[in-house]
Amino acid sequence: MEASLRLMVGARRLLRRSGPGLILRRLRHKKKWASTEPKFSSTRLALQNFDMNYKVQFGDLWPSIRVSLLSEQKYGALVNNFSTWDKTAYELEQLKAKDFVLEAQRRVQEKAFPEDPSTPALPPELETLPSPRAPWPYSPNLHCYTFTRGDISRFHPARVSSLGLLDYYLMDASSLLPVLALGVQPGDTVLDLCAGPGGKTLALLLTGCCRHLAANDISTSRTRRLKQVLHSYVPQDVSQVRVTSQDGRKWGDLERSTYDRVLVDVPCTTDRHSVLEEDNNIFKRSRKVERQMMPMLQVQLLVAGLLATKPGGVAVYSTCTLSHLQNEYVVGGAIDILANQYQIDAQVEELSSFRHLFQDTFSFFPSCPLGELVLPVLWANFGPMYFCRLRRLT
């Protein structure tokens, strides 16, 4: 009532000043503006979409995944080996945080020396651990601290050490799993195809194994952030990184059969971000086509990544979505394209022993047909993180 009164007074004033033409123009403008106003926020559209699809995909597990996605996520502190790492590790241990990678390595050691009488017997599911001759087949030298199950303490922001470098990098701890699964070995040439803002690139460098590391991202703003991360964490004399800003889909033509290890950490619907943040949300109406084309882009990037891998080399595909259309289906699609269009064989490698190693820290989806999927749960609110390890055979 009050609003229509104000409208009438305003209209009368306008009529007096400028005649009926202007009023009509203003009203027309107002109507157009009102009809383009979004009915639902992007976060709400994302939740509706997930409710529809993930109920089918995850059944009874979906309500608990949903509430975890909407709750505060947990972080991990990736220790910067280039900085005063021993001091950092000591300080993190004082906070009662645990290095989940070191704990997994200890479990492998226990398997390697089972005859040691002081070693407790392993539970049957750990019998699939790697053989004693290859005690740690995953990327080495990575140390990441998390608070234990159910502990929702937060890490303080990273600090500059006496060496002038930041002491740790805060990330969703499950983001380290694709890098660990890549199994970088000393002297490897490595490609990080979609690298910005650079958490995984930093982890790859921290392995101390990369003879040469190519870090690429199509977005110049993301490669700028990547360079800032490198500047804050890595000494200037570490020079084996090359940063580029190209379309990763071209890599198969640019550098075919070149790299020992390739990480393909693709853009996706970033499920946690999509249900929480309006800013840069892929569920905005204006980004509908981009969202629909996402699986196609992901297949193209994975194909390019595998083409850039040497025969016998390894690529890891990863996303932070629960969607099987962006996960297993993409892996299956890329393998088919490689076989049919390029006569190249690539094969998914089993990661079930890897899953057993880290199951105290993360909740894995038990029935993922290809690769592994970390589910957000309240006792370990990491992820979602999907990763799949592929070996290029020919």
Ligand SMILES: C[S@@+](CC[C@H](N)C(=O)[O-])C[C@H]1O[C@@H](n2cnc3c(N)ncnc32)[C@H](O)[C@@H]1O
């Ligand atoms: C999930 S993010 C990568 C996160 C990064 N690996 C990290 O750990 O910090 C996906 C990235 O892919 C980039 N991207 C999107 N399309 C691309 C393309 N065609 N080629 C290369 N990068 C692309 C985006 O700019 C975005 O930075």
